[in-house]
Amino acid sequence: MVFDSVLKTIAEKNLIETGDKIVVAVSGGPDSVCLLHILHRLSNQMDISLFVAHLNHQIRGLEAHLDSLYVMKLCDSLNIPCFIKSIDVPKYCEDNKVGLEDGARMQRYKMFNEIKAKVGANKVAIGHNKNDQVETVLMRIMRGTGLQGLRGIEYKRNDGIIRPILDLNRKDIEKYCVEHELYPRIDKTNLESIYSRNKIRLELIPYIQKEFNENFIDSAIRMVQNLRSDSDYILNEVDKEYSELARAYxxxxxxxxxxxxxxxxxxxxxxxxxxxxxxxxxxxxxxxxxxxxxxxxxxxxxxxxxxxxxxxxxxxxxxxxxxxxKSILEDSNIEYEYTIEPGKDVFISELGKTFKSEIVSLENFNSDELKKGLQFLDLGKIKSSIRLRNRRQGDKIRLSGGTKKIKELFIGLKIPRENRDKVPILVDGDSVVAVCDYRMSIDYKIEEKTEKVLMFTLE
Amino acid sequence: MVFDSVLKTIAEKNLIETGDKIVVAVSGGPDSVCLLHILHRLSNQMDISLFVAHLNHQIRGLEAHLDSLYVMKLCDSLNIPCFIKSIDVPKYCEDNKVGLEDGARMQRYKMFNEIKAKVGANKVAIGHNKNDQVETVLMRIMRGTGLQGLRGIEYKRNDGIIRPILDLNRKDIEKYCVEHELYPRIDKTNLESIYSRNKIRLELIPYIQKEFNENFIDSAIRMVQNLRSDSDYILNEVDKEYSELARAYxxxxxxxxxxxxxxxxxxxxxxxxxxxxxxxxxxxxxxxxxxxxxxxxxxxxxxxxxxxxxxxxxxxxxxxxxxxxKSILEDSNIEYEYTIEPGKDVFISELGKTFKSEIVSLENFNSDELKKGLQFLDLGKIKSSIRLRNRRQGDKIRLSGGTKKIKELFIGLKIPRENRDKVPILVDGDSVVAVCDYRMSIDYKIEEKTEKVLMFTLE
The missing domain is CATH 3.30.465.60 (Uridine Diphospho-n-acetylenolpyruvylglucosamine Reductase; domain 3)
Incomplete structure (x- = not known):
């Protein structure tokens, strides 16, 4: 029953695929031993390879050593390669000024990744269970969290961490260990109400079960499942909107x-x-x-x-x-200048707009069909390189009525003073080709002998 | 500061408008007294009318009476009409088999609505505060809830209930009462850790503050605010989709x-x-x-x-x-079949009922005590596997009077033709064990040598 339940979780959450190489984190306690045993049974059915990783954290001297011996023996009997690393975690925590719980976790995950790289594994399986899930969520609720935090521990992370026994509760795990005569080690630190997680496990949850709801674990798991679904939905919508309205430049x-x-x-x-x-x-x-x-x-x-x-x-x-x-934009006097490669889009971040252009032959060019806002020029008449920039002191443009200062043109067009520094001007070297969206120079006009037409617009 | 904070809540949540007639629920405790005092100050600035509603719940004899006297005096000094109703809530709860807490709440809301109707008020103001909010959410988390439940208490309900001091915490309220020399009554029942809510207030929250997070109230309120926003968003989307793809005919x-x-x-x-x-x-x-x-x-x-x-x-x-x-559509040929694992519940969706069974030893089985609708059989006599299904062509059952076709049995039992295809039949392989709720086969009868009895029923 326990085995089938884990198979169901693995299938539903798509945790394991044929050919996976999985590092299994084994402390020697009931959770990780049950996990290892189940994955080992599965490896007889599925083509997956297992490697065990065990950290001797040296927190409890002899006990920690006995844990390591137990894990070695278990791996031996199951014929699974076993990697054991011994680290003085209490010293590490003191040196780095982190709590024992956090320090042990950091060292554990570091080791997983080392072994994963060493053996070329693609996944790391961890023995978190239903009770751990509820403890995590309670901890987050007490410390402050939001919908994402209430999702709890994930079955599967992008970095390859998987948690196949997250749907089992502690009792089922212990029963499984008894039935399969696995004799796991009992972590003594678990029984001490020193760390916050142990306080939640040994004091808070039993209190809630006694005073408020004896089925609290299941109620909480249902809550987490529902909130996970809600969170998935929202994150999904955020993804959609982000790809639509956000751009990283x-x-x-x-x-x-x-x-x-x-x-x-x-x-x-x-x-x-x-x-x-x-x-x-x-x-x-x-x-x-x-x-x-x-x-x-x-x-x-x-x-x-x-x-x-x-x-x-x-x-x-x-x-x-x-x-x-991450950078400071010039606040007043926005100045910008972009080189334009005809036919390529250029995003003008100062305007939040994209300069789009297209080269067409004169035969294919029909100015009647053009949509609003599109301007065009004779590409053959460009002498230097095309750039798009805001106005510079002394800019002038040749119009059919004669040459005009850009400044005077702006006044005539009633463009507000504060916007004038932004209006994009297309230039050929120093000559103004166009004041975008407003005017074209007659020097770049299309004629019968024109070969290539550059159409452009700002969107 | 307290007054301004409440004004801000009122404005932001749009709780009160000019011309409102508001029934204020006043127990005599600090919360409701602070609420009344603030609304009274507001009524000098805004054109609103206030009416006080007080329930003498008779839970604490003399104390309850003194509460009522206090509220009358307070209303007198503020020149606000005061309605006092006296109800023997303990008796009501006993008569109606509800808990004291629930019973008192039901009676209180009933009274609010009566007074609201009587004076032509459009709103009822209630003195729930930030701490109540956190207590409510914790209670729901412990009993099981979803995103909507985690919204907590609402500032405003469609039925006119408003909660203007929901952003104040208990300490600020008590300070306000001291500063304005209001001398509210202290509800003695609050100090007793009898009811679940008081347990949360007096035991659980202090424990969390001491062991995990001294700013727990504020963390929890932030969580509730964020979840409320998420919930609003989702309900909004549901509204949109519902109006698009659902139709009530x-x-x-x-x-x-x-x-x-x-x-x-x-x-x-x-x-x-x-x-x-x-x-x-x-x-x-x-x-x-x-x-x-x-x-x-x-x-x-x-x-x-x-x-x-x-x-x-x-x-x-x-x-x-x-x-x-809500109505039965003419339907042809419903067919269903479920495998039954003795001792496990199976929900029969075609019937909207659950097949429940329990295995007991013959010693523990006493057919006299059985409730109506329960049937039972000798589990040792089952040869194949047990399934529950509707009738099939040619089904027969062995009764004490001889073998009978199921069809004839239905006719004899006067089961209407349109219901006959639904009646659940328990089978052992192809042999009919029981026509649920009606008849048992004599082949599965309990005898002296029976070891295990399967009791079953449909609920």
């Missing part, structure tokens, strides 16, 4: 506000978190209030505002987007 | 599967819940397994299948939709 992560502002706060705040993670790798040091500040920036009255977040993150609100960046 | 609620099947389980299960609520008013008696069964029905291979849920709900899978209905 060299200067940072752009969140385009038009779509962003139509979304629910639950999604918006997660999009910001995703953006920050894309920018600096994680969200350590970023608190809810920081996320809320970024959400505030999406409002229209925050245009051209800038805030600083921890981790050296600058947040800029520009026309059409929020930019999460 | 006279014969029931239709869920159109084409769109339904593209959605995430988190949304689908809530759509089913919404459908059931639209059909029968609430979801009492409906469990997760029932919802999961309806979700199963959305699959294409379930076409033309039918299941029964509790509350007299029939679920039909038709081409293009699932129909949740």
């Amino acid at each position: 060299e200067d940072g992560v752009y969140l385009f506000v038009e779509k962003f502002n139509t979304l629910h706060n639950a999604i918006k705040s997660r999009l910001v978190i995703r953006g920050i993670r894309d920018l600096v790798g994680d969200v350590n040091g970023i608190e809810k209030k920081h996320i809320d500040e970024v959400l505030e920036m999406s409002k229209d009255d925050k245009l051209n505002k800038k805030i600083n977040l921890p981790r050296g993150i600058f947040v800029y609100r520009k026309q059409g987007y929020i930019l999460l960046s | 006279e014969d029931g609620v239709y869920l159109f599967v084409e769109k339904f099947n593209t959605l995430h389980n988190a949304i689908k299960s809530r759509l089913v819940i919404r459908g059931i609520r639209d059909l029968v008013g609430d979801v009492n008696g409906i469990e997760k397994k029932h919802i999961d069964e309806v979700l199963e029905m959305s699959k294409d291979d379930k076409l033309n299948k039918k299941i029964n849920l509790p509350r007299g709900i029939f679920v039909y899978r038709k081409q293009g939709y699932i129909l949740l209905s």
Whole structure:
């Protein structure tokens, strides 16, 4: 029954595939011994290879040594390669000023990865069970968490960690060990109510079971399963929206506000978190209030505002987007200049727009069919290289009515002073080819002898 | 500061509007007295009318009486109309077999509504605070809940209940009462760790604060706020989808599967819940397994299948939709068959009933004590495996009067023709063991030499 239940978990969560090489973390306690025994039975049915990893943490002197001996003997009887590493964890924790529990965990995971690399394994199986799951979730609830934290321990992580016995409870595991005469070691530290997790296990959960709900473990697991489903749904939606409205460029992560502002706060705040993670790798040091500040920036009255977040993150609100960046943007006097390769898209981050161009032959060019906002020029008339930049002192353009200063053109077009520095100008060397969206120079006009036409637009 | 904080809550959550007539629930304890005092100050700024409702619950004799006197005096000094109702809550609870806590709450809300109707009020203000919020959420976590339950107490309900001091903590409230010399009554029952809520307040939360997180209340409130936002988002999406793919007609609620099947389980299960609520008013008696069964029905291979849920709900899978209905559709040929593992419950979805069985030794079996509807057989006489199914062509049963065709038995028992295909029949291989609720075969009768008895029933 226990075996079948684990097979079900493995199948449903897609934990193990044929050909997997799995490092099994074995402490010698009932959970990991049960896990190993089940995977060993499975290895007779499926083509998988097992390797055992055991850490002698030296926390309990002789006892820890006996644990190691037990694991060696067990592996011997099952004919599974066994790797044992001995580390003075108490010393390591003292030296690095971390708690025993955290230190032991860090060293354990470090060892798993070493052995995984050494034997060329692709997965690491860990013996967490249902009770561990509930303990973890309770711990998070008490320390403060959100929907993602309430998912609890994952069956499967991207880094190859799998937890095949997460649906078993401690009693079933102990029964399994008795039935299969495995005689696991009992971790004495577990019985001491020193560490927070042991306090939860030995004091809090029994108290809840006695006073409030004797089926608490199952109730809590049901809650976790439901919340996991809800969390999956939300993360799914966040993925969709992020790929639609966020872009990571060299200067940072752009969140385009038009779509962003139509979304629910639950999604918006997660999009910001995703953006920050894309920018600096994680969200350590970023608190809810920081996320809320970024959400505030999406409002229209925050245009051209800038805030600083921890981790050296600058947040800029520009026309059409929020930019999460690690660099300081010139605030006044925006200056930009991009080299344009005809036919290729260039994203103009200062504008949050993409300069798109296409080369067509004159035969295929029909100006009547062109959509609004599209401009075009005779590519043969370009003497130097094409660049897109904002205005420079003294820029002029040749129009049919004569040469005009760009500044005067802007005044004539009633472009607000604060926007004038942004208007993109297409130049050929120093000559102005076009004031994008407004005017074309007559020097680059299409004629009958034109061969190639460059059509361009800003989107 | 306390006053401003409450004003902020009122504004942000849109709790009170000009012209509101508000019944304020006042027990005489610090929470409700603080609430009343703040609303009274507000009534000087805003055009709102206040009425006080107080229940003398008679739980603590003289003390309860003194509470009532205190509330009367307080209302007098603030010049607010005061309604006091005296109910023997302990007696009511005994008569109606409900717990004191539940009974007092039911009576309180009943009174609020009476007074609300009497004075023509549109709202009822209740003095729940931050600590109550955390206690409620902890209680739900321990008893089992989902995302909606983790929202905790609502600031505002559709029925006019508002909770303006939900953002205050108990200490601030007590300080406010001291500063304004209100001398609230201290509810002695609060100090007794009898009721679950008091256990949470007086034992569990102090334990968590001491052992795990001294800022637990604030951490928990942050969690609730985040989960509330997530829950809002999901319910919002459910609303949208429901209005798109569900239709309530006279014969029931239709869920159109084409769109339904593209959605995430988190949304689908809530759509089913919404459908059931639209059909029968609430979801009492409906469990997760029932919802999961309806979700199963959305699959294409379930076409033309039918299941029964509790509350007299029939679920039909038709081409293009699932129909949740209270009426029986003319259906042809229901066929079902379940393998029975003695001692295990099996839910028979076609009947909406659970087949329950229990194995007892003959010594422990006393047929006189058996409740109605229970049948029993000699487990040792089972030759093959036990299954539960509806009738098949040619089924016969050996009764004391001789072998009888099941069809004839049904006619004799006056079972209506349209029900005959559903009557569950317990079989051992091909031999009929029992026609459930009606007849047992003499071949499986209990005798002196019987060792194990299987008792079974359909519930």
